[in-house]
Every structure is written in structure tokens, then in C-alpha cells.
Amino acid sequence: MIETSLSLYLHIPFCKHRCAYCDFNTYTSLLDLREVYADALVAEMAQVAGDARRPVHTIFFGGGTPSLMSPAALGRILDGVRTHFALAPDAEVTMEANPGTVDLEYLTAVSQTGINRLSFGVQSVVPSELALLEREHDFATVVEAVQMARQVGLDNFNLDLIYGVPGQTLASWAQSVRTVLDLDPTHLSLYCLTIEPGTPMQRWLLNGRIQPPDPDLAADQYELACTLLAEHGYDHYEISNWAKPGRECEHNLTYWRNGAYLGLGAGAHGHAAGVRYQIVKQPRVYLRRLQESSAPGYPLSTAVAASHPVNRTEAISDTMMTQLRLLNEGLDLAAFQAQFGQSVAEIYNGTLDQLVDWGLVGVENGRLHLTQKGWFLSNQVFYRFMLDEA
């Protein structure tokens, strides 16, 4: 793994209310911890970074609901980044925001902290779908939030939508996609709903209140979105992500290029210096653990819950599964061979031929990539590229 410059993921584990499908590491009863949590993130940076001031080119505030943090807290966190890392002057700094949590005053203050990109959780424009998902906003709130973001100069923004929602039809999905396109976002992320264990939605599925999502309909919805977004000039650069030219999410590109990133905050994951790790999930435990004095050393803080060195087998599987997500870029076969001392064909001889024969992957200009047919069956492809650890 080449570590020329890092990406930082900062997890904000607070929400006002838990949505029906959500299994993220977020808490609705700990909002009082927000200010002290911001200071803990800076303390964690100090532990991880030491005196090295490593270069950073992207920051991503994810959650939870980062837009529940005060601008002052966000400012302190970003000052902490500037103190402990060498933040590139043109760094991409993204904050996830829930449409109902922002107003003009808030967004003005946020834009002054250095945050220069927003990601709004829209999910649907259809009231009955938003109600089923237990989202707290309506689409009018999204329109207002987008207008206010533009007004303060935050015109680089992503909108998230969800397909495969029980009760959603191809027509209602087309309505959501077409309506958000009218807002002219620079980036769109479209996710297929997964019904996670322990969520209210799983309970509703088990007791018959909702029907299981239809995978054929979800495939049709995905295909329709591919067509509509291509017609509107969006580049389908990653399986679930589309961008206007030059507006790809640099932070997420670090993940998909299997690059180095530090995960800071409760429940965050990181991958740097050949180590994968996870931070403790519970915010109170996180705060307590950061009081301890003997940090293990870069890239780990005293709040680490688990970590392991990435061995060659895992690194190869990770490289295949992350880079093949990039639909245009794919995987550079020469770079792979230089890194691992063997070609993709040598490591995956029969598998690779079979996937090519099935028309799921192809090679062009020295790069392996998913074919259009492969986009729809990407999990099957990735499964075949996973190597046994034995």
C-alpha cells in the first residue's frame, strides 16, 4: 500500500432519532456528549499522529448525523487536523448532513470552518417511502437545504437515494431519481436497501408488515438509474456512485483504490501502515479509553478495539474487491504485479478465465474491470476473488 497522503474518516455517532433500516454506530440518547466528543477526536489525533504531521488530502465527517455538531465543535476538530497533520490547501472536506438539521446560519458557519463538500441523506422524494424508512424530513426540506447550501457557496454536494425499498415501484423510483436530478447535484450515491438484523425493518419483515424486497425489481431500478444518469451527463465511476466530470468523491476513491486512511471516533475503521483496525464503538467507552496514557503508536490510539496486520493474502483480496468497484479505472494489472510479484492471471488462473468467459470482467488498456453485465453481479465476482486465508 502506497502512503503518499492520508484520508481521515471522522465518525460522529449521534442522531436525534433512529431510522427504521439503520444499523450504523449511532446513539440517540448521547447528544449531551457532542462537545466533549469533539475534543476527544482531537486528543485521538494527537495520540495517533505523534510529531510526524503526515500529509492529508481528504477528510470525511460521517455518522450518525455530523450536522448535529455545532460549527464551533467542527471548527475545533478541523483545527486539530491542521495541528497534527499537514492538511493540503485544496483538501476535500466532506460533511454528511440530514436535510432537516441545517439552516442558513448553520451552513454559513460550517462553510467558514473549511468544510467544502456536503452529502445529504435524501433517500426518496416519495412521502410514503420516507415514512416507511422513518426519515424525519420531507422533500421540501431537501430543496430548502440545497438552496441554502448553494447560497453560502457549498455547491459541491452529494445526494443519497435508496432503491429496493418495500412498496417502492419502478415508477416511484424514477420519480425520485428525476426529481433529485432537477436539483443538479455534483454527485449521486444510489444504494440498494439491505434489511439488517436487529432493525425495526427486519422485525416488520418477520411479522409480515412488509414484503421482502424483490431483487429483480431492484435490478430494474438500478438499470433505470444508470440510463437516466448517463442521459444527464453523470459519469458512473463506481458501482453505486455517479459524478459530474471532475466531481468524484476523492475521499471514497481512497477506499476504492485500497489506499491509506485513518478512522477516528467511536466505531471507526482504519487502514494504514499495513494495519487494519477498529475503534471501540460505545462513545462513553471511547471517551474513557482516550484518557489512558500509553498509545500503541501510529496508526493506533488507546481507543482501539481490534487491529491486525494485513498479510499478503488479505491485501490481494482487498485490492481486487476495492479496485474493481471503480468501473472506468478498474485494476491496473502491471501495478498489481509490481506490488505482489505475481500477475492476476497467475494468482487467479482458472477463476479469471471463467469470469472473462461469462462476460463479467474484461481487460482493456492493461486494466481489469467489471463489464456492464458484471455491474449487476459484482458481489458474485468479488466472492470469487476472495482468497482463503489458510
Ligand code: SF4
Ligand atoms: S440519520 Fe443515518 S445514521 Fe442516523 S439513524 Fe438515520 S440512517 Fe442511521
